Amino acid sequence: MGRYRVSGEDRALGIAAADDRIVAGRAADGDPEAFAVLVRRYTPMMRAYARRLLNGTADVDDVVQDAFVTAWEQLPGLEDPGKVKSWLMRITSRKAIDRLRAARPHSDVDAVELPASPRSTPSRQVEARAGIAALHAALNELPESQRECWVMREIGGSSYDEIAEELQIPRSTVRGLLARARKDIIVRMEQWR
Known part of the structure; x- marks a missing residue:
């Protein structure tokens, strides 16, 4: 064999x-x-x-x-x-x-090209871009630590423990930063609900 x-x-x-x-x-x-x-x-x-x-x-x-x-x-x-x-x-x-x-400290929202859906009307495209610009502005107004936590959690899907480890802060601090960031964003984005 x-x-x-x-x-x-x-x-x-x-x-x-x-x-x-x-x-x-x-x-x-x-x-x-x-x-x-x-x-x-x-x-x-x-x-x-x-x-x-x-x-x-x-x-x-x-x-x-x-x-x-x-x-x-x-x-x-x-x-x-x-x-x-x-x-x-x-x-x-x-x-x-x-x-x-x-x-640079701020990204240029105007440079972001959003793909248009064939079904979307020009007014909906304008409204969507304005909403994204408002969210971007709201995020830029957050303190850096809140913005980092929010982006890692809401966009990156990181857990509280992963964020705490990444930013080298206690988990309780992550929870507080996220709570304040969410509250500020909700207040700033109220007109877009």
């Missing part, structure tokens, strides 16, 4: 079907094929998240690429490989926030 050899293609298919804990563990051990699986698996989500944080700027791909470079370097230090998804999202968040801070 001959020995059975696993081809590179069979191995790649096997690792692609494995759960995050196995894939991240292999990648942490320096397996570039396993890391490529993580890149394929999470790039779309990381791009969407970065796009929301950066208001659809051209920096999205750069932020995601920077996040993966950082992930590759820091992956051996990841304590729980099963949490690689939230870990990658935190890195993406950090990179996007760093990019925003470096660029």
Whole structure:
């Protein structure tokens, strides 16, 4: 009987079907094929998240690429490989926030092009753009810590614990910041209800 050899293609298919804990563990051990699986698996989500944080700027791909470079370097230090998804999202968040801070204090809402639905009327498009501009203005009026918490929770879907860990503040502080941010936004957006 001959020995059975696993081809590179069979191995790649096997690792692609494995759960995050196995894939991240292999990648942490320096397996570039396993890391490529993580890149394929999470790039779309990381791009969407970065796009929301950066208001659809051209920096999205750069932020995601920077996040993966950082992930590759820091992956051996990841304590729980099963949490690689939230870990990658935190890195993406950090990179996007760093990019925003470096660029300028305020994003230009007028530069954001919203795709028009074929069924939407021009007046609805104007109303929708005005609502987005009002939300953007409301967010820009929030203190930075409240805005970061709100974006990470409402757009990024991060848990209170993930936000607390990312911003290095107590969970109770996250709850308070989010409560104040939500209250301020509700007051400022009352006319858009």
